[in-house]
Amino acid sequence: MENKLRFGVFGGGSWGTALVKMLSENLDNVGWYMRNEYAIRHLKKEKHNPNYLSSVEFDMDRLNLSHNINEIVSASDVLIFAIPSAFLESELKDLNISLKDKIVFSAIKGIVPESGEIVGEHFHDQYEIPFKNIGVITGPCHAEEVALERLSYLTIACADEEKAKAVADVLKSDYIRTKISDDIIGTEYAAMLKNIYAIASGIAHGLGYGDNFQSVLMSNAIREMKRFIDRVYKMKRNINNSAYLGDLLVTSYSIFSRNRMLGNMIGKGYTVKSAMMEMNMVAEGYYAAKSAHLLMDKLEKKSKTPIINAVYDVLYKEKNPKKVFAKLTEKLD
Incomplete structure (x- = not known):
């Protein structure tokens, strides 16, 4: 898969911030949805997230920031969710765009309370996304060590190997090693x-x-x-x-x-x-x-x-x- 895909990260916490850092080192433009409007204003002025991993300084020319979830969904082919599972549905309630044609990767480590399902199953059942378009980003990897650029490892799992490789390619760097897996569940x-x-x-x-x-x-x-x-x-x-x-x-x-x-x-x-x-x-x-x-x-x-x-x-x-x-x-x- 040619890596001309547009990426968007959803979540303004430590893991979302770490993912944006990784992506922005390889991509010219990264979409970033954050609910907190103050954090967005702070980022635009001071170039760092005021609440999480504040030592990470971003090149603002590479970021498309918005507190409107539909704006980032529209501008992205690959959606990476890093919103705590307990709050995922409340964040998606404002969504008025179909996700059927999107590629969705979960960086969430939990169960969605409303459905009792892991995130991939939840997106498949509730948003009609085919399993071939759903993937998982997992560790071992702490956001704090990504901020410090300490050597870390990620596993990218997807039933579609080509999509797993595409995501792995844009996350890897001198301090991030990536491997792919087909064991999404x-x-x-x-x-x-x-x-x-x-x-x-x-x-x-x-x-x-x-x-x-x-x-x-x-x-x-x-x-x-x-x-x-x-x-x-x-x-x-x-x-x-x-x-x-x-x-x-x-x-x-x-x-x-x-x-x-x-x-x-x-x-x-x-x-x-x-x-x-x-x-x-x-x-x-x-x-x-x-x-x-x-x-x-x-x-x-x-x-x-x-x-x-x-x-x-x-x-x-x-x-x-x-x-x-x-x-x-x-x-x-």
Whole structure:
């Protein structure tokens, strides 16, 4: 596919900002939808996002900024969504342009609450976008390290290999390595599940569990992830690849992980509500824990996901983290 495609990024958070940085290094024009009009005015004047990754300075001649979602959709062939899953539908409510002929890539790590689906499935079912035009951008890659231009890796998944390559080509640089995959369902579920396991890692840390337990927790988490994904969409995949295991590890251990931060606060005694109020960013794992738990319950496979169950019990049943994790330790090996 000749890379004359026009790209638009939707979302003004840290990951959306990082994606625009990557794209603007390879493209002369990048569309960027941001709901926050103040942030747009600030960007145009000061050349950086005032709220996220403020150290990144943009060449404004390369950006087409707008708080009108229809304007950026109209001007783009490839739409990259980096809006938290919990707010995706509220952002799309103003859309009056069909997405049927657009190529949509999700950089969202979560479940859409309104449908209970991963983002790719949601766009297919709700917006009639063919699966060949839907893709996923996943890590292991933290926005903060992209801002620092530290070597990072991305996996671009799409059923259409040509489209995956086209997106991979415009994201890669001296500090971004890209690879492609055809496991769009598996990589997107992995991107969602790793946030739940990062909350578990954070809770364990906050409770005072050490590195020895964390290693056992992560060993069990990757096996639990494999069971979950195989149950939902079985195909040949290597769960030890960076899109699965690598993304799990960086999200569970990194100081930049908002999901680990949420878990850590809860483990140290914060209520779930107070921890979420104190954080100024969305922890996708909070919403994902409920969706994953309900899905496994529906499939009658809940017994196969003890870590997800433990996180769900802490977040939604308000069970004591110390007691829940004491029981969890007996189920791990």
